[in-house]
Structure formats: structure tokens, C-alpha cells
Amino acid sequence: MKEPxxxxxxxxxxxxxxxxRSGVAREGEALASRLxxxxxxxxxxxxxxxxxxxxxxxxxxxxxxxxxxxxxxxRENLEAVLAEFGIKDLxxxxxxxxxxxxxxxxxxxxxxxxLTRLKAxxxxxxxxxxxxxxxxxxxxxxxxxxxxxxxAEVTGHYKPDPECYREACRLLGLRGEECMxxxxxxxDLIAARDAAGVRTAFIPRPLEYGPGAARDLTPRAEFxxxxxxxxxxxxxxGC
Amino acid sequence: MKEPxxxxxxxxxxxxxxxxRSGVAREGEALASRLxxxxxxxxxxxxxxxxxxxxxxxxxxxxxxxxxxxxxxxRENLEAVLAEFGIKDLxxxxxxxxxxxxxxxxxxxxxxxxLTRLKAxxxxxxxxxxxxxxxxxxxxxxxxxxxxxxxAEVTGHYKPDPECYREACRLLGLRGEECMxxxxxxxDLIAARDAAGVRTAFIPRPLEYGPGAARDLTPRAEFxxxxxxxxxxxxxxGC
Numbered sequence: 160m161k162e163p164x165x166x167x168x169x170x171x172x173x174x175x176x177x178x179x180r181s182g183v184a185r186e187g188e189a190l191a192s193r194l195x196x197x198x199x200x201x202x203x204x205x206x207x208x209x210x211x212x213x214x215x216x217x218x219x220x221x222x223x224x225x226x227x228x229x230x231x232x233x234r235e236n237l238e239a240v241l242a243e244f245g246i247k248d249l250x251x252x253x254x255x256x257x258x259x260x261x262x263x264x265x266x267x268x269x270x271x272x273x274l275t276r277l278k279a280x281x282x283x284x285x286x287x288x289x290x291x292x293x294x295x296x297x298x299x300x301x302x303x304x305x306x307x308x309x310x311a312e313v314t315g316h317y318k319p320d321p322e323c324y325r326e327a328c329r330l331l332g333l334r335g336e337e338c339m340x341x342x343x344x345x346x347d348l349i350a351a352r353d354a355a356g357v358r359t360a361f362i363p364r365p366l367e368y369g370p371g372a373a374r375d376l377t378p379r380a381e382f383x384x385x386x387x388x389x390x391x392x393x394x395x396x397g398c
Numbered sequence: 399m400k401e402p403x404x405x406x407x408x409x410x411x412x413x414x415x416x417x418x419r420s421g422v423a424r425e426g427e428a429l430a431s432r433l434x435x436x437x438x439x440x441x442x443x444x445x446x447x448x449x450x451x452x453x454x455x456x457x458x459x460x461x462x463x464x465x466x467x468x469x470x471x472x473r474e475n476l477e478a479v480l481a482e483f484g485i486k487d488l489x490x491x492x493x494x495x496x497x498x499x500x501x502x503x504x505x506x507x508x509x510x511x512x513l514t515r516l517k518a519x520x521x522x523x524x525x526x527x528x529x530x531x532x533x534x535x536x537x538x539x540x541x542x543x544x545x546x547x548x549x550a551e552v553t554g555h556y557k558p559d560p561e562c563y564r565e566a567c568r569l570l571g572l573r574g575e576e577c578m579x580x581x582x583x584x585x586d587l588i589a590a591r592d593a594a595g596v597r598t599a600f601i602p603r604p605l606e607y608g609p610g611a612a613r614d615l616t617p618r619a620e621f622x623x624x625x626x627x628x629x630x631x632x633x634x635x636g637c
Contacts, residue, residue, distance in 0.1 A: 292569065298546075
């Protein structure tokens with residue numbers, strides 16, 4: 160039986176499309192310079208903040224906590240991280256503003272060109288754990304040309320819950336085989352395929368955790384495409 | 399007190415951004431010619447189909463029926479309209495396809511230019527009763543450059559329920575005064591303002607119900623802007 164044509168690409172965002180670590184560190188450095196804070200390794204702050212991301216979502220995935228948008232989890236986790244680094248007594252408005260550093264992340268150098276080329280032929284939509292405001296503000300600032308914003312806040316579930324991927328396909332009126340999940344994280348791709356039968360594109364991003372972080376990015380499953388950038392993905396898909 | 403700056407424009411779509419009557423009629427004529435159907439006034443079919451739109455949504459708004467996407471209501475209403483016009487025994491796949499004529503409506507001549515100019519300064523998002531797939535497919539075909547797709551399927555409520563407008567602002571992380579509802583229908587604007595305190599732009603579309611349909615489009619409330627096209631709106635907003 161012939162495969163149905165591919166119609167939509169669903170993207171992980173943090174790490175796959177944008178460089179969260181550098182962006183968060185840049186915002187932290189700006190905050191420190193504005194407020195005259197003690198010397199801090201803001202890359203490490205970013206890493207610790209990111210490390211609290213999965214446990215916070217797990218509270219929601221497990222049902223122990225009703226769904227709240229990622230901005231809320233980021234704000235709560237930031238309090239914990241600042242305390243850990245001994246950064247005290249920041250004005251609440253500054254903490255609020257820094258907690259939205261995730262709205263102001265820069266894309267990887269290939270992201271805008273890759274998405275723009277892919278958009279000419281396919282629906283391109285984020286299927287991110289980021290909430291709508293975060294993804295929209297990021298896209299406006301960075302020029303990411305999404306066709307629509309899907310993701311946790313639209314589906315009411317955090318990845319890798321299977322409902323995320325199934326709902327994304329259903330909301331686009333498409334079957335799983337007509338969609339492709341694109342991510343730098345193999346667990347996301349495997350969960351999407353298992354839940355919704357989508358195709359998969361693995362985009363290893365060796366710099367996601369900074370230049371010093373050695374990680375094994377060898378594919379540990381069969382993916383339909385493995386490409387080292389969104390431009391390379393566009394080329395592989397004939398865009 | 400100074401008004402906060404405007405950040406986002408929320409658009410009604412059917413009638414305001416696209417010409418539903420001509421688009422539905424065009425699709426009906428193509429269907430008739432493909433299947434050799436008897437001569438039918440497809441503009442009248444469009445009018446009758448549209449007339450069943452509010453009563454169908456009212457079943458959902460009243461709580462008598464759980465939320466279903468507009469594609470489902472369009473499909474059900476189409477059956478009734480075809481029966482009314484004596485059009486019988488169409489293959490189900492043809493009815494399905496025609497029921498999605500609303501995915502393939504043409505924009506008014508000013509819509510793409512107007513939205514493109516507005517998008518350079520503001521978030522532009524549909525706040526339509528159309529479901530996500532409908533709005534995305536329409537946008538891809540017509541070149542409507544939305545930043546994200548809000549609307550009934552995202553908020554879980556059909557306009558003019560107040561939740562629609564409140565949720566749209568909340569999902570963008572904005573207060574009502576930072577948003578403007580843009581519509582050809584005064585009831586939509588008044589409901590949005592009353593529910594969420596948004597600003598309002600009235601775009602009268604005298605051709606919405608066809609060239610022969612005389613309608614009184616005199617503003618019956620105070621709107622922040624009255625403009626006869628989306629390009630004129632862009633100009634009024636300095637874009």
C-alpha cells in the first residue's frame with residue numbers, strides 16, 4: 160500500500176528550533192548587569208532551570224496537579240533556582256521578566272531558513288510544551304513562520320503523553336502517517352510514533368547543552384529522516 | 399491614565415477576512431458540473447447553509463450538546479440544505495468534500511495585504527468559530543499570514559460566548575485593552591468588548607451576502623475604528 164503524502168510537520172521547539180541554554184544565559188547576564196548581581200555562571204543557571212522542567216511537568220502528567228501553562232512552571236522553578244544560586248531579594252517584576260526569558264530565545268542558525276522552505280510545501284506547527292503566548296512571542300521576535308500553534312496548552316497535555324500527539328493530528332484533520340514529528344530528542348519522536356503513528360525526523364543538536372557537554376546522539380531507533388539541521392531536513396523532503 | 403499599547407488583533411474570519419458566499423457557490427458549481435447535477439442557484443445554497451450556522455452553534459452554546467468542531471456542524475447542515483434543494487443521492491465522499499468548501503474560501507481583495515502589514519507590528523490571530531484545520535487549510539491556500547490560530551476549537555466555546563474572547567486574551571498573555579477584535583459583525587465586536595474589554599474595529603463588508611442583499615451597516619455602537627478594508631485598518635493603525 161502506498162504511503163499517503165506528508166502534509167504537516169510538528170516541531171519540538173526548545174533545543175530543536177531554538178537554543179534555550181544560550182538564550183537563558185544571555186537574559187541572566189543582562190539581569191545581573193542591570194541589577195549589579197554577584198558573578199554567576201548563567202549557563203549553569205540555565206541547566207539547573209531546565210533540569211526542573213521534567214519533574215514539574217510530571218506533576219501534571221501524573222494527574223497530581225491540574226494543567227497549568229509552562230510559564231507558570233517556569234516561574235515557580237526559577238524561584239527555586241535563584242535560591243540555589245544564592246540570588247536573593249530580586250524585585251518580583253524582575254523575576255517575572257526573567258521567567259519569560261523563554262519567550263526570547265534565539266533560533267539555531269538554520270531554523271528560520273529551514274522552516275520557511277518547509278512551510279512552502281507543508282503545514283509547519285510547533286508541538287511544544289511551551290504555552291501559546293511563549294511560542295507566539297518567540298516566533299514574532301525570531302521570525303519563525305508557524306502556520307498555527309499547537310502544543311501542550313492546546314491539547315491540555317504535556318509531552319510525551321500520547322494525547323499530545325494524537326490531538327495534534329486530529330486538530331489538523333490529518334492521520335498520523337500524514338504528519339511528521341521533528342525533534343532533537345529521541346524520546347519525543349518515539350513517543351509520537353508510538354502514540355499516533357506519525358513519521359519521525361531526528362535533528363541531533365550537539366550544542367543544546369552547551370559546547371562542553373558531551374552527549375551520545377547516536378540514533379537508538381529507526382527514524383524516517385536523520386538530518387543535522389532544518390535546512391538539511393528541507394532538502395531531504397525536497398523543499 | 400494612558401492606554402496600554404495595542405499588542406494583538408483578533409479577527410473574525412467568515413465575512414470579515416474571506417468571502418464565504420462566493421466561495422461556497424463556486425465549490426457548488428464545480429460539484430454540479432462534475433456530477434451533472436440539475437441547475438441550482440448555489441448562492442442561495444450558500445445563504446441557506448449559512449442560515450443554519452447560528453442555530454447549530456446555539457445547541458453547543460446552550461449546553462444541550464457538547465462542543466464539536468465547526469466541520470461537524472457544517473457537514474450535518476449540508477445534508478439538510480441539499481435535501482431542501484432536492485439534491486439527492488450524492489456519493490458520501492462528494493458530500494464530505496463539499497462540506498469542507500469552507501476550507502477553500504477566497505480572501506477579500508484587501509485581506510492579504512492588510513494582514514501582512516498589520517502583522518509587522520501586531521500579533522494577528524483569527525478568533526473565529528472555524529476549527530483549527532479549517533482555518534489552517536484556508537490560510538495555506540489563501541496566503542493569510544496568521545501568527546497563531548485561536549478560536550472556538552482552542553477556547554472550547556463558540557462566539558459570542560464571553561469565554562471565547564476572555565480566553566483568547568488570556569492565551570496570548572495579554573489584557574483586554576492590549577487586544578482589538580476586528581469584525582464585519584457588530585454583535586461580535588460588542589460581545590468581545592463587553593466580555594473582555596478589548597478594543598474594536600468594525601469593517602463593514604457590504605458584499606458579504608452577495609451584491610443584491612441590501613443591509614444596514616450603519617454602526618450602532620461606538621467602535622474604536624471603522625474602516626472599509628483591512629488595508630484601511632492598517633493605515634489607521636499606522637502600519
